[in-house]
Amino acid sequence: MTNFENPDLQVVTTKSRADKAINSLKGLLLGIISDDIIDAQEMEELRLWAKEHYDLVNRNPFREFMLLIENTVANGIPPKETVEDLYWLCQKYEHGSIYYNGITSDLQLLQGIFHGVLADGMLNDHEIFKLHEWLSENEHLSSYYPYDEIRSLVLSIVADKIIDDEERTILTAFIKQFVELKNSDTAAKIEKDTADVNISGICAVDPEIIFENKTFCITGILSRGNRSELQKAIQDKGGIAVNTISKKTDYLIIGDTNNACWSYSCYGRKVEKALDLRKSGHTIVLVHEFDVFDAI
Template sequence: MSTGNYDSLVYRKHTTRSEADKAINSLKGILQGIKLDGEVNASEVKELQGWCTKHHDLVNRNPFKELMLLINEAVNEDANRPELMEDLVWLCQQYEHNSVFYDAATADLQILQGICHGVLADGMITDKEVEELDKWLDGHAHLDTYYPYDEVSSLITSVLSDGKVDEQERKRLMAYFNEFAKLTDKELSRKISSEIAEIKISGICTSNPDIHFDGRTFCFTGLFQRATRKEIETQVAKLGGLISGSVTKSTDYLIVGDSGNPCWAFACYGRKVEKAISMRKEGYRISLVHEYDFWDVVEDMH
């Protein structure tokens, strides 16, 4: 055996458990996402097959072989798909008792990404799916300072603010979910990419942000409507916050100026925002906060 192969085996021994736990959390989310509208169609089952292919290396690890057998059965038994879905969810839940690799928040975030994947699995986002996802988010508010929960929550809150989901909002949701819920169905993925080609999403401000000032680092970007950049920095310093001219690993909040942009709830553009989003995807806890929400928090403190 070569040294390279040996090192690979040693590495896999330590990583297989994390891969298995992440795969199960992803599947749980995909199943929940598929079930949100109460229907299971052929495209959604095909995406489950894609999950099997992607995680084939884990087939000899409990309970993956049984999960994959159930998914293959769902392909052929379309009349029994709803029941098979319940069996899959149940089997995932049995695995939970032995799953300790990830903390609860990380596991829930993996499930959330899976839910978005499941919603996107048939290339459509229905009103019912948006409403049911909103309920799931409400029940997991402990994730409100984590990416991507805060951004998904902000999007859903904005979409449902007028009580309806129009086609442009539907496309924005699809574009956002497509950012991190990568479909295994390449043909469907190309179709979605074509439909959302004109939608640009760079970053999304957190709705109802939880802001603390003492010892926290603030950075600013954009044009501010309510006060000058200097006045805002002075206010932050008075409350015990630190000021940074650029987004770094120590940045806690990036305050985004309104700039007269009517789409701020969906997209904030700029170099600092792009860097913050990139760092958030790497796991850094940087919150994007709209200037109106920033001032609401400041006023509540007086």
């Protein structure tokens, strides 16, 4: 076996290449955004960077990088936003390695627990109390999605030590968002059992949306049209459409199409900022794109 064929050496080499690639990307992004103007040639250079490093696509966070770059033009996402998202991802990788640290491992473990408790198609009382016990023992996950949300829900359910069918169904509906069951019959049963439950994760459920003089920001990829169409519809209803989230933002609209940046160890730059603003006392509502389109 040659040195290059040695699996241990390949792992080290790939990690080294990944680190070097991310550092080069970070520098490229800083250079592109330095004049605060991003043109087609600069976006093409990013596309070529992605092409050159495509062999790393299966290594986090390169899949996210590739998707962001590919989706910019196709979905009408402003180039500046893409560059800012890419730089944010670079920083996440660099500071604490969000993809590889213990937090991520525990969040992945939580997802596995979700999978396990739904494997037979139903949640029993013992499973719910065990989930409550695990959540109580892992408070270091506080502020990471979906820990805060699932813990709040479970706490409200077990508070009286009695779990009724409605509570069980709501919890099942929430957990199923993070599970891809291999057994199609079990998955179909859960879908049927929770069909009448509206759970939108970090988004407000059945929100009241007021357009007049309210500020709206969009993140992610919309499944019902493009950003410019939705922004115009918001403006026609008396709302204000912006591209950057701030303390003045009233609503953050989250696109339905799956965005790799929202794997739940990493919300996405705008969603993370919105949650930080909420924790600081600012009133900002996270709404699903379907709710906005329905209100329009």
